[in-house]
Amino acid sequence: MRRIIQIGNAGNQFKHMSVDDQGLYGFAVECLRHGKKVKVFYTEKSFLQVGLEDTDYLVNKIELTNDI
Numbered sequence: 871m872r873r874i875i876q877i878g879n880a881g882n883q884f885k886h887m888s889v890d891d892q893g894l895y896g897f898a899v900e901c902l903r904h905g906k907k908v909k910v911f912y913t914e915k916s917f918l919q920v921g922l923e924d925t926d927y928l929v930n931k932i933e934l935t936n937d938i
Contacts, residue, residue, distance in 0.1 A: 887912060887927040898932055909935045 887910070889895045901908050911931040 885927060886925040887929050888925045889929045891929075894929065894932060898929075901932070901934070907935050909933045 889898065898908070909932070910929055911933070912927045912929045915926050915928065
């Protein structure tokens with residue numbers, strides 16, 4: 871499933887990323903709802919598998935962060 875995330879603390883720098891894991895996606899949504907900052911771990915694909923992936927980036931892991 872294709873989603874868009876913001877990079878950095880502010881501004882309009884966005885990246886399209888795919889999140890295939892429903893649990894991971896649910897965690898990301900809850901963090902957004904509560905205004906939590908997270909660190910996103912992803913892999914960049916050099917080519918897409920037609921019909922299986924929407925973007926060049928696949929999110930593997932999301933962690934809460936205390937960075938300000």
